[in-house]
Amino acid sequence: MGDYRKLWSDLKMDLEKHDVLCSVLPELYSNVYLSQENRPDGMNYFNFVVSEVHGLRIEELDNHKKQGGKVLGTFCVYVPDEVILAANAIGVGLCGGSQFWIEDGEKVLPRNLCPLIKAFVGAKISATCPYFQSCDMLVGETTCDGKKKAWEILNDYVPVHVMELPQKKREKNIEDWKLEIKDFINVVEELTGNKITFENLMNAVKICNNKRQALKRLYNLRKNMPSPISGLDSLLISQIAFYDDPLRFTQKVNELCDELEGKIKSLKPNNKKRIMITGTPMAIPNWKMHSIIESLNAEIVVEETCTGTRYFENFVREDAQNIEELIDNIARRYMGVNCSCFTPNTGRVEDITKYAKEYNVDGVIYYNLSFCQTYSIEYKKVEDALRKENIPLLFVETDYSEEDSGQIKTRVEAFLEMI
Amino acid sequence: MIEKNYILFPSYNHGLALESLLKQNKIQYIISPTPRQLSVCCGISIMYNKKDEDLIKKLIDENKIDILGFYTLER
Structure with a gap:
């Protein structure tokens, strides 16, 4: 167990407050994750990453920076990792999933805002997240009004570049997004001093596609009845995808999938209800819904969320002959992601009904973070389609607090009995 | 379910070195965040079953792996 206090101190962290956060994780993780029966051996790598979440990975970022490299923090699956990687920079996902940061977030934000935004702003202003402290720049986007305005506040602490994500999916919107990606390339080139070329961008596209392929392989294994891996473990893997080294992560997910492929042959049917989660993202360490649902007679077999299928579905086409074509392919891949910030967003409803069949689900739980308007309004469209x-x-609308856990458990229990 | 016995290390690479030995020798283990009751430093520890303790100690000696010690938590 390394002593990282000097590293944290150099990152200008509030060590005393951070220590409170560190004291919670081992027990929380042990209760939620290590208490599961029959976990695959391959999950040990992900146990390792969580155990070293504020240690080893931060040290890696620090070494990268000492060699002149840059670190960029992102908050959304629309920000193209390919651009960051191509410039030999490291991207880390910074969405906050802990109640710990809410109080600090509420010091500068209205209380009636989604917990994800309050948590990530709280993480920065309280100087208790070493990932935030390692970032040379944050990359925001315009996926909701709350985030749009939060960037202005964060910009007082660290430089923020905001990508303007279109709100419709017409051809002219794709052209707009291409221009945004080109602007982003200029910003990243200026920050890193590294030129983004066709070759290094193509190499980055391949790295990201391989990572998507590994996650897709994992999700395909979950279609097996029963699934060879719990929803909790799959969620953790998705969450770690946002900040781990992409090459190592891809290798470890593939090794896990090799193990699971061997395991499915000996699995016997269980009587657990197969559940899909759809809705808002679950940033680490938000394991609330999964741990409630899987403590009952149910297994989560797919998440139609940003910490699920939206992160890895659709690949960037690798058939480009020059950088212009490659940027076009990147723009089209990202515009193919179906977030409720778009109008209309029929693609998401189609995805949900398609996954319901592919994963053979018994029921769908619509997970909505409190005050996330676009997702809560879109519920009606999803409800209509699933009823048909x-x-x-x-x-289920909820936040990061545990106050409503008992109530949610009762509702889910009743739902499982009904289906 | 694995028992609540833990091996603590001065740094993660010693833990990973032991992990690969445990894997080679097919000894059951789980990598875990170090429980707060055992140390205030964060990082990895390895959970193991008491029945394997002598064998693990032998592997640690033979391969000169640095550890901070063996600990058991009461439930």
């Missing part, structure tokens, strides 16, 4: 298909649906 006779797929049971439960809406």
